[in-house]
Amino acid sequence: MNENLKQQLARIKEYWNTRSKKQKVIGTTLFALFVLSLSLIVFFTTRTTMAPLYSELSPSEIGAVKENLDGRGIPYEITEGGTGILVPEESVDTLKVDLAAEGLPQSGTIDYSFFSQNAGFGMTDNEFNVLKLDAMQTELGTLIQGIEGVKDANVMINLPQEQIFVTEEAEQASASVVLNTEPGYQFDEKQIKSLYHLVSKSVPNLPVDNIVIMNQNFEYFDLAGAGSSSGDSFEQQIAVKKQVERDVQRQVQSMLGTLMGADKVVATVTADIDFTQENREENLVEPVDEENMEGIQISAQRITETYTGDAAGAGGIPQAEDAGDTATYLEGTTGTGDYERSEETINNEVNRIRREITESPYKIRDLGIQVMVEPPTPDDPDSMPDQSVEDIQQLLGNIVRTSVDESYNADLTDQALEEKITVSVQELNGKVTFEEEPASSIPWWVYLIGGILIVIIGVLIFMMVRRRRAEEEEEFEEELEEEIEELLNETESSTRRKQLEKMAKEKPEEFAKLLRTWLSEE
Numbered sequence: 001m002n003e004n005l006k007q008q009l010a011r012i013k014e015y016w017n018t019r020s021k022k023q024k025v026i027g028t029t030l031f032a033l034f035v036l037s038l039s040l041i042v043f044f045t046t047r048t049t050m051a052p053l054y055s056e057l058s059p060s061e062i063g064a065v066k067e068n069l070d071g072r073g074i075p076y077e078i079t080e081g082g083t084g085i086l087v088p089e090e091s092v093d094t095l096k097v098d099l100a101a102e103g104l105p106q107s108g109t110i111d112y113s114f115f116s117q118n119a120g121f122g123m124t125d126n127e128f129n130v131l132k133l134d135a136m137q138t139e140l141g142t143l144i145q146g147i148e149g150v151k152d153a154n155v156m157i158n159l160p161q162e163q164i165f166v167t168e169e170a171e172q173a174s175a176s177v178v179l180n181t182e183p184g185y186q187f188d189e190k191q192i193k194s195l196y197h198l199v200s201k202s203v204p205n206l207p208v209d210n211i212v213i214m215n216q217n218f219e220y221f222d223l224a225g226a227g228s229s230s231g232d233s234f235e236q237q238i239a240v241k242k243q244v245e246r247d248v249q250r251q252v253q254s255m256l257g258t259l260m261g262a263d264k265v266v267a268t269v270t271a272d273i274d275f276t277q278e279n280r281e282e283n284l285v286e287p288v289d290e291e292n293m294e295g296i297q298i299s300a301q302r303i304t305e306t307y308t309g310d311a312a313g314a315g316g317i318p319q320a321e322d323a324g325d326t327a328t329y330l331e332g333t334t335g336t337g338d339y340e341r342s343e344e345t346i347n348n349e350v351n352r353i354r355r356e357i358t359e360s361p362y363k364i365r366d367l368g369i370q371v372m373v374e375p376p377t378p379d380d381p382d383s384m385p386d387q388s389v390e391d392i393q394q395l396l397g398n399i400v401r402t403s404v405d406e407s408y409n410a411d412l413t414d415q416a417l418e419e420k421i422t423v424s425v426q427e428l429n430g431k432v433t434f435e436e437e438p439a440s441s442i443p444w445w446v447y448l449i450g451g452i453l454i455v456i457i458g459v460l461i462f463m464m465v466r467r468r469r470a471e472e473e474e475e476f477e478e479e480l481e482e483e484i485e486e487l488l489n490e491t492e493s494s495t496r497r498k499q500l501e502k503m504a505k506e507k508p509e510e511f512a513k514l515l516r517t518w519l520s521e522e
Contacts, residue, residue, distance in 0.1 A: 306341075
């Protein structure tokens with residue numbers, strides 16, 4: 001084994017000495033790159049990736065977690081000025097579960113579990129009330145932390161003292177809430193209203209008016225703006241206007257983006273909203289048959305009288321009993337005469353309609369759409385066919401006509417539509433381009449180093465194979481030359497032997513003299 005190793009080292013040394021200076025420099029550089037690449041790959045594949053276990057904790061909580069990790073022998077890093085801690089990424093989930101089972105991190109606050117764990121005698125009423133209030137504040141803060149956009153919540157509750165005597169009006173509680181919100185997060189009016197009701201229903205005898213909510217930037221969340229649902233607040237009107245404009249803009253952008261290309265269309269929408277709200281009651285009476293102005297006959301009475309005799313005829317003015325009654329008298333002459341009386345009574349029923357109407361809180365009074373389209377050849381506006389521009393104007397006109405309220409749609413002529421729509425054909429400059437994130441989390445330079453390493457390994461393997469083949473060829477040539485020499489030597493000796501045998505048979509005397517001569521020379 002040592003002999004083989006020495007032979008290999010000798011061959012490598014001999015091969016290195018036979019190389020030129022340039023080849024030695026290239027070989028040394030390739031070997032250094034190979035070692036460097038291998039070292040980088042080993043470093044990045046074997047290093048431990050750290051991930052945050054907890055963040056924004058107090059120093060005492062970080063200390064408790066650190067002590068537990070030291071006992072487990074798990075590596076960690078303390079960051080964020082002592083408020084965060086990092087652990088190996090593969091251990092984050094397991095550690096969170098294990099530490100939570102051990103009650104870590106301990107926040108130092110009191111919740112309702114304190115009473116179940118420390119129930120016993122010896123606690124005064126005042127101590128119990130203080131602990132109960134602290135637990136109520138902690139539980140309410142934890143409840144608010146579960147809401148989206150809230151990182152932390154501090155709650156202060158002021159409960160009224162119990163009165164000895166019963167009074168008609170009970171004293172009310174009050175609460176102050178400070179929210180630590182996520183950067184840039186905006187609460188809408190519905191969420192603010194829900195926060196007020198959540199706090200109000202969590203504390204006994206706490207009206208909404210006695211609650212104050214603010215964030216860490218001293219910005220108050222006022223309930224007055226969140227309680228309006230009729231569209232009479234300025235903030236809500238602006239929000240509705242923006243919502244209408246945004247919905248129409250998305251519709252136009254999606255439609256034209258599918259037709260022309262998503263990066264070739266830019267659309268803006270301006271809307272005029274009428275926020276006038278009307279509540280009215282209508283009591284209408286209408287005929288059932290509007291054409292003949294008649295109602296439905298629900299009852300009818302017809303009376304016909306005929307008289308013949310010497311008495312005087314009936315006279316006087318008949319009296320109508322109803323608007324639907326008709327009476328006819330035929331009067332005769334004085335003395336002997338005849339008369340005939342026909343009476344018809346009809347009761348008609350009409351439509352009696354009672355309506356309580358509440359108009360919509362807003363109506364779209366006017367709508368304007370501005371569209372910029374990039375032609376197929378960006379620097380040539382004439383490459384956009386006129387028919388395509390007309391089609392776009394017609395599509396936008398249909399959107400405007402169907403979006404505007406019917407009460408304002410009567411005067412919306414074709415000329416008025418053209419004034420509300422603008423289509424501009426020109427090259428779009430300053431397009432926003434987003435870099436596509438790589439699908440793999442491995443950096444690009446790792447692939448580069450891997451490719452260089454593969455090339456280096458391939459070159460080394462090629463050189464080793466080539467050197468091996470050259471050595472094998474040299475060994476083969478040497479062996480061939482030795483075999484040829486041996487063959488030649490064997491041929492000469494066999495020829496001489498045959499000659500000596502022939503001489504011994506034919507001329508034994510001369511053969512004997514030759515042997516004496518050889519023996520004497522030796």
